[in-house]
Amino acid sequence: MNTASENITVTIQDDFDIKKISESGQCFRMTEQEDGWYRVIARDDVLLIRKCDDPNRYEVSCSPQDWDGHWHDYFDLDRSYSEIREACEGKSDFVDASIAFGKGLRVLNQDPWEMLITFIISQRKSMPAIATAVENISRMFGTHLSDGMHAFPTPEQLASASESQLREASLGYRAPYVLDAARRVASGYVDLEALAKLDDDELQEALMSFVGVGPKVANCVSLFGYGRSSSVPIDVWIARAIDEECNGTNPFDQFGEDAGIIQQYVFFYMTRSK
DNA sequence: GCGCAGGTAATCT
DNA sequence: AGATTACCTGCG
Numbered sequence: 001m002n003t004a005s006e007n008i009t010v011t012i013q014d015d016f017d018i019k020k021i022s023e024s025g026q027c028f029r030m031t032e033q034e035d036g037w038y039r040v041i042a043r044d045d046v047l048l049i050r051k052c053d054d055p056n057r058y059e060v061s062c063s064p065q066d067w068d069g070h071w072h073d074y075f076d077l078d079r080s081y082s083e084i085r086e087a088c089e090g091k092s093d094f095v096d097a098s099i100a101f102g103k104g105l106r107v108l109n110q111d112p113w114e115m116l117i118t119f120i121i122s123q124r125k126s127m128p129a130i131a132t133a134v135e136n137i138s139r140m141f142g143t144h145l146s147d148g149m150h151a152f153p154t155p156e157q158l159a160s161a162s163e164s165q166l167r168e169a170s171l172g173y174r175a176p177y178v179l180d181a182a183r184r185v186a187s188g189y190v191d192l193e194a195l196a197k198l199d200d201d202e203l204q205e206a207l208m209s210f211v212g213v214g215p216k217v218a219n220c221v222s223l224f225g226y227g228r229s230s231s232v233p234i235d236v237w238i239a240r241a242i243d244e245e246c247n248g249t250n251p252f253d254q255f256g257e258d259a260g261i262i263q264q265y266v267f268f269y270m271t272r273s274k
Numbered sequence: 275g276c277g278c279a280g281g282t283a284a285t286c287t
Numbered sequence: 288a289g290a291t292t293a294c295c296t297g298c299g
Contacts, residue, residue: 025280123281129297130280172295177282214282235280271280 007059009052010067015081016058017104018049024268026224027108028118028131029138029152042074043111044143044151076106084258091254094245095262098269105268107261108224112192113185114152115225116210119217120177129170136169137161137178158182177212184210200228223260230256232263237270 018038022030029041033048040047048061060067072078085099117137122130134152141157142150153161159182166175184190195206203226207218219233232238232252242250251266252259 120281124279124294124296125281126279126297132297167295170296173282173293174295212282216281220280233280237280267280 006063007048007061008064008067009057009059011056012058012075012077013056014077014079015085015104015106016075018051020102020104020268020272021106021108023272024102024105024264025127025271026220026264027110028127028134040074041138041145041149041151043070044145045070046145046149047071073109076109079106081106081261084261088255088258088262092246092251094241095251095266098265099262101273102265102268105264107229107264109227110224111152112195112221112225113155115221116181116185116192116207116213117152117158117178119220119224120181120210120212121171121174122220123174123212123217133170137166137171140165140169155182155185159186174212177210181210181212196226200230203228204231219260223263229258229260231260233260235267237267238263241266241270 018030019032021027022032022038027040031039033039035050037048037050040049045062045066050059051057052059060071062071085103088099089096118130118134121133125133137158138150138152141153141161143154143157144150158178161179161182163175163179166178169175171178185192190206190210195203198206200222203222204215204218207213207221208215213221216233216235219231222228223231223233234242242248252263255262
């Protein structure tokens with residue numbers, strides 16, 4: 001699967017449960033392999049990662065430079081989730097239960113373009129269906145990396161697709177949305193990197209100018225692609241949590257810059273606990 | 275066969 | 288402003 005001599009081991013002291021992260025609905029290119037390995041594809045990189053027997057130690061298939069320069073940030077390792085959990089405890093019994101259940105979750109720092117397209121595709125799809133569609137367009141239009149793996153397609157690569165090809169990739173009625181977004185970005189009409197300079201409200205407005213992007217998808221892109229930790233995407237599960245578990249009162253507002261991270265624990269609790 | 279799912283846009287009051 | 292409905296596709 002991978003050459004052991006290329007691997008290094010790294011220490012992660014803070015919360016880190018790769019299984020929970022992979023099931024948390026924020027990333028769709030992280031898959032469990034054999035023997036406890038997880039494979040992550042992000043930008044043009046493939047990472048294999050596995051827990052060692054030693055506590056807090058992980059074996060990873062990259063150089064120290066790639067770990068420090070890319071994956072460390074991808075896994076948001078400069079942020080202390082244990083401190084966030086402690087700071088947010090005691091305000092809501094339901095949130096407390098969610099935090100306890102989801103200990104080990106982190107919010108990944110992912111590519112804005114990939115998040116934009118992925119969450120346009122996500123509407124009215126289950127998590128496995130989203131993953132299938134993302135793999136389809138990566139295989140059909142993305143750059144080949146190795147062993148049949150493909151990078152997520154660039155704006156230019158997706159802009160060269162036809163609507164019927166995107167429908168073949170199981171995008172359905174979202175195909176024209178994705179094509180339109182790809183053309184806007186590839187042409188330079190929208191500069192996704194420049195959006196990083198906007199404040200939260202301006203970013204939300206800019207993202208919602210894409211056809212097929214409403215408030216929920218915009219908040220997902222904002223949270224997962226632009227690191228806006230106060231963004232709270234409200235989907236049916238979060239709406240259900242507010243309605244049925246919090247007596248209709250939104251519990252997220254009180255967590256300020258950590259609201260989006262708390263949302264992640266609640267979403268995981270709603271979708272993964274019995 | 276048929277209803278429904280991790281939203282959005284268009285089209286109504 | 289708020290409510291209703293169609294939309295692809297996969298799954299029970």
